[in-house]
Amino acid sequence: MALKVTKKELSLFTTNFSLTYFIFFIFLTLLMMFMDSRYDYLKQIRKDFSFITSPLIILTNDSINFFDNFQSLSKSKALLEEEINQLNIQIDNLSIENQIRNFLVAENDNLRKETLLSKKYSPKKTYPAEIIRPTIRGRAQIITVNKGKKDGIRQGMPVVNRLGLVGQIYSTYDQTSEVVPLLSKKFAVNALQDNGQNHAIIYGDTEFLVIPFFPASIDVTPGDTFVTSGLDNVYPSGINIGKVVEVSPEDKQFNKILLKPATFSSQFSLITILDY
Amino acid sequence: MLKKSHDVKIRQQKLFVGLFLVSTFFSFINLFSFLNINIYPEYFIALMVLTVSSNLISISITKVFLMGVIVDILIGSILGQYTITFLLLYGLQVFSQKYFLMPTRPQAILLKFLSICLGIIIVTIISQKFNPTFHTNGSLLNYLIIEIAITFIILVIFQIFYEKTYGT
Numbered sequence: 001m002a003l004k005v006t007k008k009e010l011s012l013f014t015t016n017f018s019l020t021y022f023i024f025f026i027f028l029t030l031l032m033m034f035m036d037s038r039y040d041y042l043k044q045i046r047k048d049f050s051f052i053t054s055p056l057i058i059l060t061n062d063s064i065n066f067f068d069n070f071q072s073l074s075k076s077k078a079l080l081e082e083e084i085n086q087l088n089i090q091i092d093n094l095s096i097e098n099q100i101r102n103f104l105v106a107e108n109d110n111l112r113k114e115t116l117l118s119k120k121y122s123p124k125k126t127y128p129a130e131i132i133r134p135t136i137r138g139r140a141q142i143i144t145v146n147k148g149k150k151d152g153i154r155q156g157m158p159v160v161n162r163l164g165l166v167g168q169i170y171s172t173y174d175q176t177s178e179v180v181p182l183l184s185k186k187f188a189v190n191a192l193q194d195n196g197q198n199h200a201i202i203y204g205d206t207e208f209l210v211i212p213f214f215p216a217s218i219d220v221t222p223g224d225t226f227v228t229s230g231l232d233n234v235y236p237s238g239i240n241i242g243k244v245v246e247v248s249p250e251d252k253q254f255n256k257i258l259l260k261p262a263t264f265s266s267q268f269s270l271i272t273i274l275d276y
Numbered sequence: 277m278l279k280k281s282h283d284v285k286i287r288q289q290k291l292f293v294g295l296f297l298v299s300t301f302f303s304f305i306n307l308f309s310f311l312n313i314n315i316y317p318e319y320f321i322a323l324m325v326l327t328v329s330s331n332l333i334s335i336s337i338t339k340v341f342l343m344g345v346i347v348d349i350l351i352g353s354i355l356g357q358y359t360i361t362f363l364l365l366y367g368l369q370v371f372s373q374k375y376f377l378m379p380t381r382p383q384a385i386l387l388k389f390l391s392i393c394l395g396i397i398i399v400t401i402i403s404q405k406f407n408p409t410f411h412t413n414g415s416l417l418n419y420l421i422i423e424i425a426i427t428f429i430i431l432v433i434f435q436i437f438y439e440k441t442y443g444t
Contacts, residue, residue, distance in 0.1 A: 033356035
């Protein structure tokens with residue numbers, strides 16, 4: 001005897017699954033993706049929901065800090081003494097360098113007055129801040145710092161540390177801020193070769209910094225350093241960006257230059273935000 | 277299919293909430309970053325595969341959609357990245373239940389493995405547009421294989437917890 005199959009059983013999906021709803025939600029999701037890629041709504045939504053996500057970040061941060069502190073407690077006394085000695089030597093060297101710097105600043109001011117050049121801009125205010133984990137959100141590399149709107153941090157402020165340029169403030173919340181690191185694809189900075197002659201725009205490219213088209217007629221060799229030029233009025237001039245590691249010909253007229261950043265986000269925890 | 281008792285349902289709902297929080301926690305700290313390896317295990321995809329395949333909680337398209345939006349807000353590169361992945365995983369599960377008989381355990385495991393592969397491929401393709409990471413770690417294929425393997429191990433761990441909700 002042949003089995004009788006009802007129309008309901010023949011339908012593509014079972015009873016509690018509506019194909020219409022499924023297709024509707026797929027289209028809705030595609031629309032969301034389109035709107036977000038065009039208008040960047042996710043950034044605003046994250047800001048609005050930061051009262052939920054901030055405790056999560058603080059919780060993860062505290063648990064990692066706990067392990068870090070535990071590790072540092074187990075350091076031996078001898079190691080700490082050696083570290084203190086090294087730091088004392090470093091302080092001596094820095095104080096000598098600072099004296100030379102003070103002299104050069106005074107000399108530079110005098111020369112500028114003599115040659116009627118405008119006053120060189122310097123940061124109005126600096127904000128010391130600490131990098132808090134996580135350094136990733138999903139797959140995106142981000143740096144979250146423990147200073148936010150309440151501390152006077154604004155979008156666009158440059159972020160530096162003692163080794164060089166770290167990035168730029170991308171998004172600010174009440175208690176925290178997000179920094180676009182140097183190696184982010186969103187990052188670009190106007191740079192000057194440290195001999196003070198050649199300008200270029202440097203872009204982040206995941207592993208290295210890159211100058212995609214640099215005139216082949218200008219001599220650049222691995223080891224040359226690039227610093228911020230200050231022409232963009234975003235970053236103060238003279239901040240170390242990175243060193244050239246590779247020069248490869250792009251075509252007859254241009255070279256592609258790869259640079260190693262002066263500093264990586266995993267190498268430090270203290271940074272300074274500049275009000276420039 | 278075995279009917280779940282009220283106690284089991286309560287235990288499984290608690291487990292779902294617990295696993296969701298654990299997934300959020302580990303997605304934020306990324307254990308592999310301590311070893312300087314760019315691998316991002318997809319805890320939420322493992323949780324979603326377990327949820328739809330084992331009926332961890334009673335699930336509907338609306339719930340899947342909302343869960344996807346929440347995960348997007350938490351860790352997504354773009355709004356809709358995880359939502360579309362979860363919806364397609366749910367669709368695959370319903371489709372396979374309707375058209376394929378999978379009575380044995382290895383067959384069920386194979387379906388879960390395929391679901392994870394599909395989920396990770398979708399998430400990775402969308403991520404490549406907004407946060408390209410694979411080329412820092414070798415080829416895209418290597419990256420996908422490692423990520424699928426690790427996510428599958430996470431699913432197995434989640435599954436062990438799930439089976440414990442039935443008691444001894």
